[in-house]
Amino acid sequence: MKSIREGLKGIDYSNVGEMIVRQLGGNKFITMTGAKNFVQSKTEKYITFKLPSNFAKGGINFVKIQLTPLDTYNIDFYKTKGMSLKKIKSYKNIYADTLRNIFEDTTGLKTSLFTSLF
Numbered sequence: 001m002k003s004i005r006e007g008l009k010g011i012d013y014s015n016v017g018e019m020i021v022r023q024l025g026g027n028k029f030i031t032m033t034g035a036k037n038f039v040q041s042k043t044e045k046y047i048t049f050k051l052p053s054n055f056a057k058g059g060i061n062f063v064k065i066q067l068t069p070l071d072t073y074n075i076d077f078y079k080t081k082g083m084s085l086k087k088i089k090s091y092k093n094i095y096a097d098t099l100r101n102i103f104e105d106t107t108g109l110k111t112s113l114f115t116s117l118f
Contacts, residue, residue, distance in 0.1 A: 016040060017047035020065050020073075023096050024103060025111040035063075050080075053097045056107035058088045063107075065099075073099060079108055 001081075017040030021029060029035065034052040046066035055063050062078040062085070072093040079086045089106050102112050 016042065016045045016067050020047050020067070020099075020115065021078075023099050025100060028112040032111055032113065033107070053108070053109065056109050060088050060107050063103075072096075073104075075099075075102060 012065045015019045017038060022037070025032070026109075034055060035049045037050045039048045042067065046064055048062065051063065053059075055061070058077070059079040060077045062080045064076045064078070066074045068074055070093060072095055073091075075091045075094055076087060077089045079088055091102055094102055103109070104111055
């Protein structure tokens with residue numbers, strides 16, 4: 001019987017950004033939110049992206065999502081204007097299955113046209 005640690009060795013973390021976008025809803029997420037300018041750090045395991053100005057509540061227009069060693073996420077929501085960066089909201093140790101709900105509740109933006117019934 002494999003240990004959990006041995007089982008995790010097969011997970012490919014080389015493209016964390018793609019994995020995060022997929023968990024948010026993939027192309028539906030990008031279309032519904034207008035997310036753009038994706039930047040990922042493979043070494044620090046995070047992705048950042050911009051949202052259209054004055055589109056999300058609280059003026060949020062920049063998001064950073066980082067995969068932690070605990071296999072959870074830290075999410076930071078920012079408002080940018082010119083060279084200034086103001087953190088609006090921050091969440092720590094968020095599980096993948098709540099990533100969409102946290103994003104939707106914080107920004108007021110839907111990640112897909114229809115919500116799942118299951």
